[in-house]
Amino acid sequence: MIGLDALGIAAAALPATVAIHHALDRREATRWRNVGFWGVFAILLGAGPWLPDLLNGCLVLAMVGLATWGLRPSPVVSSDRPSSVRGGPWLFVPALALPAVTLAGTLLVPDGRIAGVALIDPKQVSLVALALGALFALLLAIRLTRPPATAPAAESRRLSDAVGWAMILPQMLAALGGVFAMAGVGKVVADGVTSVIALDTPLTATIAYCVGMALFTMVMGNAFAAFPIMTAGIGLPIVIHRFGGDPAAVAALGMLSGFCGTLMTPMAANFNIVPAAILELRDRFGVIRVQWPTALLLLVFNIAVLAACGFSGRIS
DSSP: OBOHHHHHHHHTHHHHHHHHHHHTOTTOTTHHHHHHHHHHHHHHHHHGGGSOHHHHHHHHHHHHHHHHHOOOOOOOOOOSSOOOOOOGGGGGHHHHHHHHHHHHHHHHOTTSEETTEEOBOGGGHHHHHHHHHHHHHHHHHHHHHOOOTTHHHHHHHHHHHHHGGGGGHHHHHHHHHHHHHHTTHHHHHHHHHHHHSOOOSHHHHHHHHHHHHHHHHHHHSOHHHHHHHHIIIIIIIIIIIITOOOHHHHHHHHHHHHHHHHTTOTTOHHHHHHHHHHTTOSSTTHHHHHHHHHHHHHHHHHHHHHHHHSSTTOOO
């Protein structure tokens, strides 16, 4: 049955390709440093579930050491033979194919059964569909542009080198969120907030929860990592249990408030640092400078909606 382990092996193909490309680049002075970083990342993604926890932790520390030492990759040499780009607007098809395949797979195979055979873990149908959509989009892009055979690997390395160690921030921060939740950080946060602010009305509890979600997301770079902490500390015991907030509304608008924090932090590398690297912006934080006014307006909007609709008229 296809599940997270198989998806991890598929995801490991990218850093493994980057590591191999570095290994073959004899002109790069720091190539073995780069090979080690991307190679260890590939091992963690592909073989991590079967390795001892201590070894996984040591491999993570090895990546941190290599990144601290400095990767300093050499620029990738472009192919002398240009791609034959055809089709004009058809070039948007690969980008649109990814969400289309993901949505189709999620809706058509909701239980993971194909022809009556259980092939996919029902909990991971969307992720499997996403992986298949990415592969299908890649094949479409190759068919449309007809690049040199080495171009996909070279471009994978070019983008990975541009982003650098920040590419692993989502995984690191998500793991940190799990550790914080297990350590009871939510209760500590709740005690700290209630010692400063009297959460004695639904409105003040709503503000504390939504603003806390945004701030914790800014610190951790991941709303999914901040959610269990703030929900366990304020959302569930105070907003829902004490004041009778609607769980669906609290959870949904709490996550949206966290996403407001995502728009304002460089820790959310995949949203804010990667686009700047892809577009080769001079200002590395240019994306954040454009987004933060919208993020603040959305945060205020989320608070207002939750206050107005999440308590069945009990707001005060």
